[in-house]
Amino acid sequence: xxxxxxxxxxxxxxxxxxxxxxxxxxxxxxxxxxxxxxxxxxxxxxxxxxxxxxxxxxxxxxxxxxxxxxxxxxxxxxxxxxxxxxxxxxxxxxxxxxxxxxxxxxxxxxxxxxxxxxxxxxxxxxxxxxxxxxxxxxxxxxxxxxxxxxxxxxxxxxxxxxxxxxxxxxxxxxxxxxxxxxxxxxxxxxxxxxx
Numbered sequence: 001x002x003x004x005x006x007x008x009x010x011x012x013x014x015x016x017x018x019x020x021x022x023x024x025x026x027x028x029x030x031x032x033x034x035x036x037x038x039x040x041x042x043x044x045x046x047x048x049x050x051x052x053x054x055x056x057x058x059x060x061x062x063x064x065x066x067x068x069x070x071x072x073x074x075x076x077x078x079x080x081x082x083x084x085x086x087x088x089x090x091x092x093x094x095x096x097x098x099x100x101x102x103x104x105x106x107x108x109x110x111x112x113x114x115x116x117x118x119x120x121x122x123x124x125x126x127x128x129x130x131x132x133x134x135x136x137x138x139x140x141x142x143x144x145x146x147x148x149x150x151x152x153x154x155x156x157x158x159x160x161x162x163x164x165x166x167x168x169x170x171x172x173x174x175x176x177x178x179x180x181x182x183x184x185x186x187x188x189x190x191x192x193x194x195x
Contacts, residue, residue: 168187
């Protein structure tokens with residue numbers, strides 16, 4: 001006969017080590033590194049004051065309308081089109097072409113200069129026109145029969161019932177320095193049909 005104490009001891013579970021499995025230690029180390037990098041990035045951004053404006057940031061509201069006054073005639077282009085037309089900060093008009101000569105649909109060009117490289121100006125017009133409600137038709141394409149020039153072409157519906165197109169053409173022969181002046185033209189014309 002077995003003593004009752006032996007039978008009780010054999011029926012109780014014995015302490016066994018846990019089966020081997022994946023450790024959470026490497027994941028905790030990676031998480032710690034990510035948190036340190038994130039905190040460092042946030043501190044660095046706070047110390048630098050965030051993004052700095054570029055040399056070709058948008059002109060103040062209404063500034064484009066004032067600068068483009070040499071190409072205005074008899075209320076054309078309409079104010080909503082002028083207000084939606086961005087020009088780089090510090091731009092100045094150096095020439096005007098009146099293609100319509102007062103007959104037919106409005107079609108005029110302002111030749112301007114602004115600080116910034118050709119690439120910066122193309123990027124400026126691409127992003128600022130889209131941001132001001134223009135539908136970009138082509139961005140950064142070459143200009144037919146004008147080697148070295150690049151165009152951003154866009155259209156915008158106006159309160160006058162017409163669609164307007166803008167062609168911002170940047171001289172690609174300009175110096176690549178952001179501190180030098182680059183010549184560009186802004187052509188505004190009234191379309192007879194929406195397409």
